[in-house]
Amino acid sequence: MRVIMNGAMTVDGKIATASGDSKISSKEDLVRVHKLRATVDAVVVGISTILADDPQLTVRLVKGKNPTRIIVDSRGRIPIDSQIMRTASKIKTIVAVTDQAPEEKIHKLEDMGAKVLVISEGKKGQSAAVPHGVNLKELFRRLEKMGLRRILVEGGGELNWSLLRLGLVDELTVTIAPRIAGGRLATTLVEGDGFDEIAQGIRLKLVKVERKKTGELLLRYRLL
Ligand SMILES: NC(=O)C1=CN([C@@H]2O[C@H](COP(=O)(O)OP(=O)(O)OC[C@H]3O[C@@H](n4cnc5c(N)ncnc54)[C@H](OP(=O)(O)O)[C@@H]3O)[C@@H](O)[C@H]2O)C=CC1
Numbered sequence: 657m658r659v660i661m662n663g664a665m666t667v668d669g670k671i672a673t674a675s676g677d678s679k680i681s682s683k684e685d686l687v688r689v690h691k692l693r694a695t696v697d698a699v700v701v702g703i704s705t706i707l708a709d710d711p712q713l714t715v716r717l718v719k720g721k722n723p724t725r726i727i728v729d730s731r732g733r734i735p736i737d738s739q740i741m742r743t744a745s746k747i748k749t750i751v752a753v754t755d756q757a758p759e760e761k762i763h764k765l766e767d768m769g770a771k772v773l774v775i776s777e778g779k780k781g782q783s784a785a786v787p788h789g790v791n792l793k794e795l796f797r798r799l800e801k802m803g804l805r806r807i808l809v810e811g812g813g814e815l816n817w818s819l820l821r822l823g824l825v826d827e828l829t830v831t832i833a834p835r836i837a838g839g840r841l842a843t844t845l846v847e848g849d850g851f852d853e854i855a856q857g858i859r860l861k862l863v864k865v866e867r868k869k870t871g872e873l874l875l876r877y878r879l880l
Pocket residue numbers: 662663664665670671672676677678680701702703704705706708709728729730731733778782785786788789790791792810811812813814815816818843847
């Protein structure tokens with residue numbers, strides 16, 4: 657399995673403003689992301705990203721095949737009128753929940769065309785903010801068994817932390833937009849509990865730097 661994490665942040669590391677505006681990167685960068693989506697089997701996001709952005713997670717800006725969309729959502733909170741659920745009968749959609757999700761909601765999601773994976777709670781690698789989240793190692797094992805081998809993670813910060821902490825990420829691409837958003841409550845690329853010491857931090861090797869006409873920087877890292 658190959659797991660690529662992608663995100664767009666401001667120079668001060670924010671992936672959205674405190675009020676929830678996440679339109680950070682340029683159209684050119686979004687086209688790059690859609691091209692990247694067209695190369696993967698699945699795109700994974702956390703439920704808070706769905707609730708904040710109501711994304712489609714498609715390749716509509718380019719020609720190509722839509723990846724399977726995977727929502728990590730322990731309590732089954734995904735709205736039935738979200739863009740993802742409204743298109744779940746046409747574009748493969750998986751909602752990964754735990755036994756905290758109400759059975760009635762699980763049936764509703766399945767009736768609308770989504771596949772629901774009930775996965776026992778994860779214990780390691782999660783932050784205090786997500787004490788009873790989906791067991792991501794088990795989720796990724798199940799995805800691999802289903803033939804989903806090339807996975808793109810598109811955040812947000814809590815999901816990014818859990819996956820990085822568990823060592824499940826192979827590559828990180830991050831677009832840095834020439835903006836500063838500020839705001840102590842604004843979400844950053846990686847949230848979670850974090851480490852006490854920098855020496856404990858996750859190590860990366862910078863493998864590529866691209867300077868864009870838009871003023872953005874595209875950084876590509878390999879996880880060590
Ligand atoms: N600029 C960019 O590139 C991007 C920006 N964003 C922005 O990020 C923000 C959302 O990020 P954030 O608030 O960090 O939330 P996330 O999107 O990372 O979702 C986190 C939630 O997912 C659920 N979850 C279930 N299991 C796990 C697990 N094992 N580990 C982590 N989470 C789990 C939890 O909710 P529950 O307990 O209910 O299951 C948790 O609170 C939005 O504002 C969005 O716009 C998002 C993506 C990209």
